[in-house]
Amino acid sequence: MPDDVLTSTLLLGLLGLLIGSFLNVVIHRLPLMLERRWAAECAELQGEQPPDQPPLSLTTPRSRCPHCGHAIRWYENVPVISYLVLRGRCSECQARISPRYPLVEILTGGLFAWCGWQWGLTAAAAVWCGFAAAIVTLAFIDWDTTLLPDDITLPLLWAGLCAAALGFSGTALPDALWGAVGGYLSLWLVYWGFKLLTGKEGMGYGDFKLFAALGAWFGWQALIPIILMASIIGAVIGIGIKFVGQLREGGYVPFGPFLALAGLTAMIFGPMAILRLFGL
Template identity: 70%
Template sequence: MLVSQGVDAAMAGVLGLMIGSFLNVVIYRLPKMLERQWAAECASLADGDAAAAPAVEPFNLMVPHSRCQQCGHVIRWYENVPVLSYLALRGRCSSCKASIGLRYPVVELLTGALFAWCVWRMPGQYGALAWCAFAAALLALALIDWDTTLLPDDITLPLLWGGLLASIAGFTGVPLAHAVWGAVAGYVSLWAIYWLFKLTTGKEGMGYGDFKLFAAFGAWFGWQALVPIILMASVIGVVVGLALKFSSGLREGGYVPFGPFLAAAGFTAMIFGPDAILRAVGL
């Protein structure tokens, strides 16, 4: 039994490496796709005619082929094998020898480890796949938000609905009523904090994407998990924020996106359970 489970986990890990390679594409391209979409909409509104918007080359998750950002070298299939290609190329473009970011293999390895863990620990084949999808979406959201301060609806909303469907299917162990109220409470609670902060200070402390991500956590973990998750996210945020401040790593304006800390708390809840978070913070 353990041998079979180990084989399944290993196969899931290999699948996770491949999905991680795709996540690197999503993390880089999805924000740019949204920016292009917004620019086209603004141009069409300004001109009063959608047909007047300038034509641009297709740019989505499939086309064009991945290229070196320095020299434009088209990455061949054998240069895109998860982790192995990075090691074989010694972290450099085969054409111009520009450095390839370490994030690429790290995302692949992390996705592989998460997939292997889900298959090893989560009950049921389909339930494990559901949690693999949760982990992949959450990892992509965390890195997109860190890079751009965006939490795209293209990922947050499917993640929310996926949690409700997973509850119906019995994959999460959360009753549907708890999942629905968790989604409602997750959104409304951060929405209320947002407006309280804005009315008090005149500033926006977070974005609407944070509301939707927290609502998704309510759907996946139930309303009871929301307090532990927000506590953990806040603690992680304070620690990282102070570290960046003292190391002069804060961006211009001194802001730090909250989504990555929510994601870290979500992973903590997935791996250790929401109750473990409360114990960790002494409650």
């Protein structure tokens, strides 16, 4: 491996570990912030005062142990290493720390490293690192809450169009534009067809927006491979969850994480490789 490729891979990999640590905060706090925002809007519409709560943002308050409230020191927050040194436990109360925290850090670091290996220290690597970070965040938030926040999906869609216009994503702008349109409309039609036939909602509007964003990044040609991959992964995992009796109340599994996984697969292997994987 040439020295410049190795350097860019290592640098972006390390940056990804740091970004992954921040993404853990976003995954946890953004849904809570949205709930507060919605509660305040509802109170305002009813002519009431919103509930008085301590400030909450992505930076305030400092990260704390959810069990004992211990404020996490900076050296206890070093990606992956702190988890290993602490043996996965809070230094104060010894409560277990979820292994998902280092998992998100390692996943983000690996994706950033791959971008560095593929594109070096370039604008293309930067935009695809941003894509990967957004997709990881959306996948985990949707899995936890069944929410795909507009705060992430809509900027991701516009970023895909802008990256195409600037020539950073490798997708032509017309293909990106029609990919966004086709991604949104296709799932919108499926949603309404299913609702008219069954009277039930099969997915949320966030799925339309995420698929539109993927269309903006990869072009309309990638829509069928991505939805095929997402559907197969979702079916396999859904059957597995049902088999072990871990389905949520209502018997549903969010679709967003499978769209996200298909999007990352398309980023790494290319959309057409997904079709070849299935012999198409």
